[in-house]
Amino acid sequence: MSKHRPTIADIARRAGVSKVAVSYALNDRPGVSPATRASIKAIAQEIGWRPNSAARALTHARADTVGLALSRPARMLGVEPFFMELISGIETELSARGCALLLQVVTDPAQELEMYRRWWGEGRVDGVFLADVRSPDPRIEGIAELGMPAVVIGHPSAAGTLTPVWSDDSAALRDTLTYLAALGHRSVARVAGLPELIHTQLRDRAQREISAGLGLDEPVVVHTDYSGEEGAHATRRLISSATRPTAVIYDNDIMAVAGLSVAQEMGLDVPADLSLVAWDDSQLSRVVRPPLTALSRDIPAYGSHAARTLLAMVADGSAPGFEDAAARLVPRGSTAPPR
Amino acid sequence: MSKHRPTIADIARRAGVSKVAVSYALNDRPGVSPATRASIKAIAQEIGWRPNSAARALTHARADTVGLALSRPARMLGVEPFFMELISGIETELSARGCALLLQVVTDPAQELEMYRRWWGEGRVDGVFLADVRSPDPRIEGIAELGMPAVVIGHPSAAGTLTPVWSDDSAALRDTLTYLAALGHRSVARVAGLPELIHTQLRDRAQREISAGLGLDEPVVVHTDYSGEEGAHATRRLISSATRPTAVIYDNDIMAVAGLSVAQEMGLDVPADLSLVAWDDSQLSRVVRPPLTALSRDIPAYGSHAARTLLAMVADGSAPGFEDAAARLVPRGSTAPPR
DNA sequence: TCACGGCACTTACCCGGTTCAGTAACTCCG
DNA sequence: CGGAGTTACTGAACCGGGTAAGTGCCGTGA
Structure with a gap:
């Protein structure tokens, strides 16, 4: 038996028709009788024919x-x-x-x-x-x-x-800051992602504007590369700064987990001394203690x-x-x- | 200017040669003079020609x-x-x-x-x-x-x-169990992955054999779906069982982190009361407290x-x-x- | 001076599937 | 019973590259 993958020409030969008829039959286009169509489809099925994607792409200029x-x-x-x-x-x-x-x-x-x-x-x-x-x-x-x-x-x-x-990140941020403000927080920092990403910049601006609108302190934002290491480092800096925030929002969950560990290691009680929010929720947020308040998206x-x-x-x-x-x-x- | 992507025929027309000459020139095959080759390549470069992958795939029967x-x-x-x-x-x-x-x-x-x-x-x-x-x-x-x-x-x-x-998972497991045995552990459990995966089964068997060889207790192995939830649940069961292990190996790091949280929540001191090892290392292992001993691979x-x-x-x-x-x-x- | 070899290039055809323009045969209708 | 319309199908050409087998021209050596 031949090694090569079956083509419509093979089907055509076995069905005793031209390959054009096979093409019409297999694509459910008019021009072949129901009987011929059925027999062509049966043969295609039997020999395991599949349309060659390259050949298809070549004709309709579609790569799928x-x-x-x-x-x-x-x-x-x-x-x-x-x-x-x-x-x-x-x-x-x-x-x-x-x-x-x-x-x-x-x-x-x-x-x-x-x-x-x-x-x-x-x-x-x-x-x-x-x-x-x-x-x-x-x-x-x-x-x-x-x-x-x-x-x-x-x-x-x-x-x-x-x-x-x-x-809409800014709506999510508004909810979060409003919630934190309602709890009584006035100084909410953020451990953000890469500063060159537009979505980081939009979050930065939204945070400043919403914080101002809610009467919160001008937010401290620390940019990172999203890694746990930099998240930990940023948290350490925030905690030991003169104006220690009472809440921190992290741009991803690995940094939030890192921040939680750092805070606990430095003797702070989370959430009593420091509240943490993770942006984007995953299993990670749920398995640590305390579980992390998170911004969850599908x-x-x-x-x-x-x-x-x-x-x-x-x-x-x-x-x-x-x-x-x-x-x-x-x-x-x-x-x-x-x- | 025409919308369609340039083909070798376009190049051939502009260079005043046949498309075969173009094909030879662009593929660095003999049969064209250096001068013609250079001019063909220059034209190809200029009009931004790229070989159509579908056409190529069709002739060499290669999809790349x-x-x-x-x-x-x-x-x-x-x-x-x-x-x-x-x-x-x-x-x-x-x-x-x-x-x-x-x-x-x-x-x-x-x-x-x-x-x-x-x-x-x-x-x-x-x-x-x-x-x-x-x-x-x-x-x-x-x-x-x-x-x-x-x-x-x-x-x-x-x-x-x-x-x-x-x-070689069994070598890694041998190192780990030998290390734990040297520390004085005798009862080492494992929170494993999906039981239907062969690699889980191989680890299970290796753990039994190596444990026996080192004179450790017959290991308790709990299978999970790799999720943090099941990792936490398995840890809870292990800790509250009559024969509580003194060390646990987790088949991934998210479960190890979940296990760590559960242990700490149940009042155990890690590592004094319970030692944990994570299989596969990631940032996660390093950001939690204490940082997790891990089996690291590139x-x-x-x-x-x-x-x-x-x-x-x-x-x-x-x-x-x-x-x-x-x-x-x-x-x-x-x-x-x-x- | 002419056969020969080789270079530079072309013609013809292939890959596998699709499309367009036929062409028989058959049906319908006046 | 002849012409129009429909059905079922086929041949040729195409997509964009690649290969095999020439062809024409040149230089060289005898």
Whole structure:
């Protein structure tokens, strides 16, 4: 028996028709009698025929694949559940539509753009996701120039001419600060992520404005690389500063856990001496003691929305942006009125 | 200017030669003069030509893509740094060779096999990785039947006729148990992962054998789904059992952190009352108090080795298996002699 | 001066599936 | 019973590259 994968020509030979008839039959297009169609389909089934994706891509200029390149170092990616959950949500949507995901981990945004150029030039993808938007971000303009469908996972103000899918961080922050203010906190610091990311900058600004609006102290914001080490270090600095805050918001949960450990090690009682809030919830927030009050979002759903938007863009040439639900504050044991 | 991506025909027209000459020139094959070659390359560069991957795939029957399907639920994947780090290591190797990674998150192993069948049938991938091998695992035989190059990320005894890339868990376990025995522990339990995974079973057996060899008590092993919740629950059970162990090994770090919290909450001092060891090290192990003694591996390197092996299989039809370094025990504050 | 070898390039056809423009045969209707 | 319309199907060409087998031209050596 022959090694090569069956083609429509093989089916045509066995069915005694031309390969065109086979193509029509298998694609449920008119032009073949029901009997012929059935027998062709039966043969295809029997010999295990699958359409060659390259041949298909060649004719309709469709790759049925979208791309995602991530430019954070491996150890950062590993520790943040965010991306894995996002990817898995993206997948859910894509696989339902028979679309594949091409993934690439690169070291910097310039490489990422180069990757996208290559994928697009080679016709490997029909569109891409863009995460971790910076300011300024050459990827935005680069992709717009290519005319490649792209969805920005981030706020519209960062998306340029591309289509954004985002959630309202400032609403989430408002809820959190209002809650902390109601508990009696006046000095709320934040251990933030990478300062060059637009979403960090938006959170920074929102925090200043909302704090001012609520009559809280001007917030101290410490920027980090999202690692536990820097989260711990930042917490140590905040605790030992002259104006020690009574509450700290962390931009991810690994830093919040690190902060909790540091606080306890320095003899502080959480939440009595220091309240902690983690931005983005995961199992981690629930397994430590006290469990962490967290800003919880359905990240897989966020990914699904992004994927749906991108597929719509690929199909129709454009699609409206999508605002996902804001993160929901889940109070747990790490927040309380200050002593 | 025309919308469509440039092809070699466009280059041929502009250079005043046939497209075959262009093909020869761009692929550095003899048959064109240096002058013509240079001018063709210059034109290609200028108009931003890239070889269409579908067309290429069609002629060489090569997709320049390998696949990885993961069948764990989204929330499990997110929380375990292992897979993200593995993927990023795989990527490092692949991208250096211009190969892409097709990723799919599915819900069960049967779906995973179906995915592999489809990818292979459609010519989308040249080979795949297989992770989380079970016993019995229909994927092994299914893939072997297809004749598709595949690397099993796991022990040779689980790989059937496929090529394994693995690390010696039993050596790592021996180091750990020897270390704990030297500290004076006699009762070492383990909070293990999914019991249907072969690698869990191998660890279980190794632990029994090594414990017996060292004269330790017959180990209590509790199986979980790797989640923090189940890790916490298992720890609670172990601590309140009649034969409370003096040390516990956890099959991942999120469970170890959960176990630490539970122990402290139940009034135990770690490490004086209970020593803890985490299998696989991440930032998490270092940010909690006390920091966790861990079995540390270079997971990205593990991924790179797997990728290199798979690429060799694709190129040569077969490749030898590869045994990666065993995990190294990194003692930290969570282990000490029992009270 | 002419056969020969090799260079530089072309023509023809392939990969696997899709599309377009036919072409028989059969049906319907006036 | 002849012409129009429909059905079921086929041949040729195409997508964007790649390969095998030429072809024409040049320089060289006998």
